[in-house]
Amino acid sequence: EPEVTQTPSHQVTQMGQEVILRCVPISNHLYFYWYRQILGQKVEFLVSFYNNEISEKSEIFDDQFSVERPDGSNFTLKIRSTKLEDSAMYFCASSPGGTGYTFGSGTRLTVV
Amino acid sequence: AQSVTQLGSHVSVSEGALVLLRCNYSSSVPPYLFWYVQYPNQGLQLLLKYTTGATLVKGINGFEAEFKKSETSFHLTKPSAHMSDAAEYFCAVSRSNYQLIWGAGTKLIIKP
Numbered sequence: 463e464p465e466v467t468q469t470p471s472h473q474v475t476q477m478g479q480e481v482i483l484r485c486v487p488i489s490n491h492l493y494f495y496w497y498r499q500i501l502g503q504k505v506e507f508l509v510s511f512y513n514n515e516i517s518e519k520s521e522i523f524d525d526q527f528s529v530e531r532p533d534g535s536n537f538t539l540k541i542r543s544t545k546l547e548d549s550a551m552y553f554c555a556s557s558p559g560g561t562g563y564t565f566g567s568g569t570r571l572t573v574v
Numbered sequence: 575a576q577s578v579t580q581l582g583s584h585v586s587v588s589e590g591a592l593v594l595l596r597c598n599y600s601s602s603v604p605p606y607l608f609w610y611v612q613y614p615n616q617g618l619q620l621l622l623k624y625t626t627g628a629t630l631v632k633g634i635n636g637f638e639a640e641f642k643k644s645e646t647s648f649h650l651t652k653p654s655a656h657m658s659d660a661a662e663y664f665c666a667v668s669r670s671n672y673q674l675i676w677g678a679g680t681k682l683i684i685k686p
Contacts, residue, residue: 507675565620568616
């Protein structure tokens with residue numbers, strides 16, 4: 463069964479550093495999403511991406527965040543200057559359209 | 575605006591007993607409804623979803639949920655709990671192609 467692949471599975475970074483979280487969505491999917499889950503809290507929507515542009519974003523997705531689909535297969539989330547409160551599990555998801563979301567297994571980001 | 579309420583942050587049942595996890599939603603448009611399961615240190619796995627049609631939806635691992643529009647509910651049930659069902663369960667709502675709005679999650683504890 464096709465999978466959404468996220469790398470790395472764990473990332474530790476120093477406060478103020480830039481991080482790039484990578485995702486390979488399912489190849490024929492058109493819609494891409496990033497969600498995050500702070501430890502012990504609910505899953506929160508960050509951003510959705512369709513047709514090479516952001517289609518929706520939440521209040522969390524401020525100027526420190528950006529997304530890119532650099533080469534037609536990868537979908538990346540960049541955090542420019544990480545803060546302690548960015549520590550969370552970040553999930554990528556993709557969908558062919560409609561409601562067929564498939565999630566990756568997540569990247570655990572720890573900011574120290 | 576859409577929102578999801580999961581009643582009970584922790585639910586404890588004995589092995590072999592009925593599992594009932596409650597989810598109520600609010601939505602101004604006909605919603606799509608989802609249940610996801612998250613095992614410790616793992617990603618989000620789709621259990622089942624309701625989009626249209628039959629209101630009783632069957633999912634993986636013997637779970638099912640019933641969409642009740644009049645009660646704005648989508649409760650998750652399983653007739654007989656197994657130790658392997660211990661996990662956190664998330665209810666979510668969306669419109670097609672749009673972000674998933676998540677409940678706070680319910681940790682299911684199975685007593686031997």
